[in-house]
Amino acid sequence: MALANVLQSESVDFSNYGRQRRGFASGLYETELGVESVGGDNLSFAVRTACADGDGPERKIEFLHGTTTLAFKFQHGVIVAVDSRATAGSYIASQTVKKVIEINPYLLGTMAGGAADCSFWERLLARQCRVYELRNKERISVAAASKLLANMVYQYKGMGLSMGTMVCGWDKTGPGLYYVDSEGNRVCGDLFAVGSGSMYAYGIVDSGLKQQNLTVEEACDLGRRAIYQATYRDAYSGGQVNLYHVHSQGWTRVSQSDVLMLHQQYQAEKAEKA
Amino acid sequence: MSYDRAITVFSPDGHLFQVEYAQEAVKKGSTAVGVRGKKIVVLGVEKKSIAKLQDDRTVRKICALDDNVFLAFAGLTADARVVVNRARVECQSHRLTVEDPVTVEYITRFISSIKQRYTQSNGRRPFGISSLIVGFDFDGTPHLYQTEPSGTYHAWKANAIGRSAKTVREFLEKHYKEEDMESDTEVIKLAIRALLEVVQSGGKNIELAIMKQDESMKILDQEEIKKYVTAIENEKEEAEKKKKT
Numbered sequence: 001m002a003l004a005n006v007l008q009s010e011s012v013d014f015s016n017y018g019r020q021r022r023g024f025a026s027g028l029y030e031t032e033l034g035v036e037s038v039g040g041d042n043l044s045f046a047v048r049t050a051c052a053d054g055d056g057p058e059r060k061i062e063f064l065h066g067t068t069t070l071a072f073k074f075q076h077g078v079i080v081a082v083d084s085r086a087t088a089g090s091y092i093a094s095q096t097v098k099k100v101i102e103i104n105p106y107l108l109g110t111m112a113g114g115a116a117d118c119s120f121w122e123r124l125l126a127r128q129c130r131v132y133e134l135r136n137k138e139r140i141s142v143a144a145a146s147k148l149l150a151n152m153v154y155q156y157k158g159m160g161l162s163m164g165t166m167v168c169g170w171d172k173t174g175p176g177l178y179y180v181d182s183e184g185n186r187v188c189g190d191l192f193a194v195g196s197g198s199m200y201a202y203g204i205v206d207s208g209l210k211q212q213n214l215t216v217e218e219a220c221d222l223g224r225r226a227i228y229q230a231t232y233r234d235a236y237s238g239g240q241v242n243l244y245h246v247h248s249q250g251w252t253r254v255s256q257s258d259v260l261m262l263h264q265q266y267q268a269e270k271a272e273k274a
Numbered sequence: 275m276s277y278d279r280a281i282t283v284f285s286p287d288g289h290l291f292q293v294e295y296a297q298e299a300v301k302k303g304s305t306a307v308g309v310r311g312k313k314i315v316v317l318g319v320e321k322k323s324i325a326k327l328q329d330d331r332t333v334r335k336i337c338a339l340d341d342n343v344f345l346a347f348a349g350l351t352a353d354a355r356v357v358v359n360r361a362r363v364e365c366q367s368h369r370l371t372v373e374d375p376v377t378v379e380y381i382t383r384f385i386s387s388i389k390q391r392y393t394q395s396n397g398r399r400p401f402g403i404s405s406l407i408v409g410f411d412f413d414g415t416p417h418l419y420q421t422e423p424s425g426t427y428h429a430w431k432a433n434a435i436g437r438s439a440k441t442v443r444e445f446l447e448k449h450y451k452e453e454d455m456e457s458d459t460e461v462i463k464l465a466i467r468a469l470l471e472v473v474q475s476g477g478k479n480i481e482l483a484i485m486k487q488d489e490s491m492k493i494l495d496q497e498e499i500k501k502y503v504t505a506i507e508n509e510k511e512e513a514e515k516k517k518k519t
Binding site (some may be wrong): 140143147148 | 371372373374377379380383
């Protein structure tokens with residue numbers, strides 16, 4: 001693994017021939033992947049040429065991608081809310097995309113950026129998490145799962161991966177929420193919104209979270225509302241709002257609501273109030 | 275530099291002789307004893323008599339792998355150095371990737387798989403060490419594991435390796451009592467008594483390391499060991515007196 005590589009001189013080292021590092025991070029490379037792993041069988045932090053160029057013209061600037069995904073922690077766990085629109089330029093490719101990936105019964109990942117990148121890497125993450133569970137006879141923590149994902153994609157930094165995901169779950173330290181992206185960012189936090197509609201969603205959630213101690217119902221409504229508002233203003237978000245709640249027993253799919261129906265519902269509520 | 279012929283091959287009747295010879299090498303090493311209590315884990319080793327001019331502190335047979343795990347070995351010191359080094363790096367790597375300290379079982383498994391790999395590779399001989407690995411997991415459970423040159427590992431309540439390991443293990447089996455394990459002093463005394471069975475001249479040749487739950491490893495100095503030894507000797511005398519009456 002990375003550290004062992006750096007400290008190579010300190011331990012007796014035969015040549016790399018036939019050598020399999022069985023340390024933690026390299027578990028991925030012991031089985032066939034179908035993807036050429038960089039640098040042979042070792043997870044290496046060696047600086048690759050792409051990075052050595054610095055901020056050269058090759059680096060694509062990652063713009064926010066056509067989606068709105070949102071997750072926030074609250075008293076009773078984590079709420080995960082996403083839209084379901086996929087766009088190719090200005091063409092709406094689909095209104096029914098599943099942007100929440102069920103990694104395992106207590107871990108969820110959201111999808112923003114390249115759909116293929118997200119779903120591929122998160123499925124790989126699911127595999128790694130399962131192997132961890134079998135080897136160590138206990139569930140993987142959210143911190144470790146997000147770290148595995150971050151380390152996996154860091155190998156491909158600068159090669160055009162596009163992925164901005166939130167890893168949400170519940171482990172023995174309580175609710176966990178991490179934002180991981182293909183740039184190599186991995187941040188722990190209480191609230192994240194990712195995608196082109198994220199700013200609109202932040203507005204709703206930030207004001208709604210001011211009152212502490214939300215009930216599960218209220219938190220779900222907040223998440224739903226936030227995504228709805230984002231789809232209202234952002235052209236690249238729409239379709240349905242898929243809502244999940246992560247609690248100590250795992251995650252539950254709370255609801256799937258069409259945005260247009262929500263619009264009717266909120267309009268009616270507004271009319272009632274007036 | 276790749277050798278084609280494996281050194282460790284099966285014999286016609288199914289033995290791996292190199293591994294068995296490695297176990298013989300372990301039997302020549304100085305004794306090490308490990309005891310697992312409820313809230314304390316103890317490792318004791320026999321200190322071989324050192325030459326006058328040699329600096330005492332450089333002969334350390336008890337090594338810390340991380341804040342919560344430490345290890346004592348019996349056998350080839352040089353082999354142990356290599357294994358301990360790799361284990362230490364793995365402990366930190368684990369902290370880096372999983373953001374948690376290793377469990378005792380994990381690092382034992384890691385060390386065992388290194389040892390096993392060397393029984394199945396080209397041009398390499400097995401490691402000539404057995405080790406006793408003790409520590410606490412981050413949820414507070416104490417563990418004691420023993421690894422062997424073959425790459426197997428088992429959990430133990432109390433065990434001994436090295437010279438006269440059999441005698442010491444029998445002593446432990448006779449005198450290990452579950453209730454005693456609640457008391458830290460009893461655990462330490464059991465380890466010392468077990469070592470005293472085989473060590474030549476009493477407390478001077480014993481090195482003891484203890485770790486209490488939520489504390490870091492502590493190596494007892496000579497005075498403390500002497501205190502326990504005197505206490506043990508007193509207990510023995512009283513037991514003798516009682517027998518006589």
